[in-house]
Amino acid sequence: MSFHNGFFHHNLQFSRSFTKKLNEQLAKVDLFHSQWLIVYYLYQYGCSTLVEISTYLDVEKPTVTRTVNRLEERGLIEQIPGKDKRERRIQLTEPGVRTYQEAKKVVEEFELQLMTGLAEEDREATLRTLLFLKEKLKQ
Amino acid sequence: MSFHNGFFHHNLQFSRSFTKKLNEQLAKVDLFHSQWLIVYYLYQYGCSTLVEISTYLDVEKPTVTRTVNRLEERGLIEQIPGKDKRERRIQLTEPGVRTYQEAKKVVEEFELQLMTGLAEEDREATLRTLLFLKEKLKQ
DNA sequence: GGTGTATAGTTACCTAGGTAACTATAATAT
DNA sequence: ATATTATAGTTACCTAGGTAACTATACACC
Numbered sequence: 001m002s003f004h005n006g007f008f009h010h011n012l013q014f015s016r017s018f019t020k021k022l023n024e025q026l027a028k029v030d031l032f033h034s035q036w037l038i039v040y041y042l043y044q045y046g047c048s049t050l051v052e053i054s055t056y057l058d059v060e061k062p063t064v065t066r067t068v069n070r071l072e073e074r075g076l077i078e079q080i081p082g083k084d085k086r087e088r089r090i091q092l093t094e095p096g097v098r099t100y101q102e103a104k105k106v107v108e109e110f111e112l113q114l115m116t117g118l119a120e121e122d123r124e125a126t127l128r129t130l131l132f133l134k135e136k137l138k139q
Numbered sequence: 140m141s142f143h144n145g146f147f148h149h150n151l152q153f154s155r156s157f158t159k160k161l162n163e164q165l166a167k168v169d170l171f172h173s174q175w176l177i178v179y180y181l182y183q184y185g186c187s188t189l190v191e192i193s194t195y196l197d198v199e200k201p202t203v204t205r206t207v208n209r210l211e212e213r214g215l216i217e218q219i220p221g222k223d224k225r226e227r228r229i230q231l232t233e234p235g236v237r238t239y240q241e242a243k244k245v246v247e248e249f250e251l252q253l254m255t256g257l258a259e260e261d262r263e264a265t266l267r268t269l270l271f272l273k274e275k276l277k278q
Numbered sequence: 279g280g281t282g283t284a285t286a287g288t289t290a291c292c293t294a295g296g297t298a299a300c301t302a303t304a305a306t307a308t
Numbered sequence: 309a310t311a312t313t314a315t316a317g318t319t320a321c322c323t324a325g326g327t328a329a330c331t332a333t334a335c336a337c338c
Contacts, residue, residue, distance in 0.1 A: 061317065062317085086316040
């Protein structure tokens with residue numbers, strides 16, 4: 001694609017394949033990958049607002065609203081009262097924590113399996129490249 | 140994210156940011172990035188079927204159907220009759236070719252700008268990594 | 279030549295990203 | 309104290325990916 005040996009083309013294809021396979025794996029614990037990202041964040045950082053999640057994941061607020069609603073309907077998160085009435089502070093419920101723990105195993109196994117065989121310096125160079133490009137996109 | 144220094148997490152974030160910015164750029168020529176991919180393919184490979192496009196882009200058939208319909212409504216592609224009545228062979232119209240040429244400039248400028256400053260060996264390592272990971276996902 | 283199978287494409291419906299415009303509340307400035 | 313501005317979140321609607329099930333045509337085989 002284009003004159004960069006399909007660099008960006010391959011990146012997009014990989015992302016699609018990756019989320020597809022990750023969704024297949026996460027189906028074992030009845031989660032979608034976007035739900036997993038929020039459950040992961042809530043476990044690591046404790047109770048949060050939707051804007052905090054939106055900022056961390058770099059996803060727009062309406063998208064977060066929708067996914068959080070699904071998690072709430074499924075009883076994996078709960079609202080906690082706060083001073084600022086605009087905010088919606090949420091945290092994992094007890095079933096939410098259990099789901100996190102199960103999903104974590106699935107995701108770690110999946111990512112580890114995918115990573116094995118990849119040269120360490122290639123992994124580092126790729127991470128460096130992604131961070132570089134992400135930064136450039138912000139300008 | 141997880142124990143790989145957020146490798147996959149950064150990749151997903153980058154892909155989202157990338158398509159977002161590319162869509163912004165392609166708005167200049169009134170295209171979305173998924174439409175651009177098909178226009179690009181048709182210009183390079185000539186008249187094609189939807190399955191050929193689907194295979195090349197690694198995107199499911201229903202997705203291709205939808206995007207192709209939009210391109211046809213906009214008059215950028217046209218159907219050409221063929222022997223196999225199941226197939227839908229399409230090609231760029233004359234306005235489609237012009238749109239390709241305009242979009243090509245926009246995309247090349249965007250990608251070039253993004254690439255400048257990236258070390259050559261990092262670019263190569265990243266491409267190698269993406270191809271490696273894509274291959275592993277197919278298993 | 280009829281039957282079973284494979285292929286091309288579509289339809290319906292799901293998640294997931296985006297923007298624009300809106301409401302409600304908080305913070306700030308005058 | 310009031311008016312303005314900023315922030316949190318939602319709603320409506322768009323593109324874009326996916327799966328499952330379907331139709332119609334082509335192919336293969338007996």
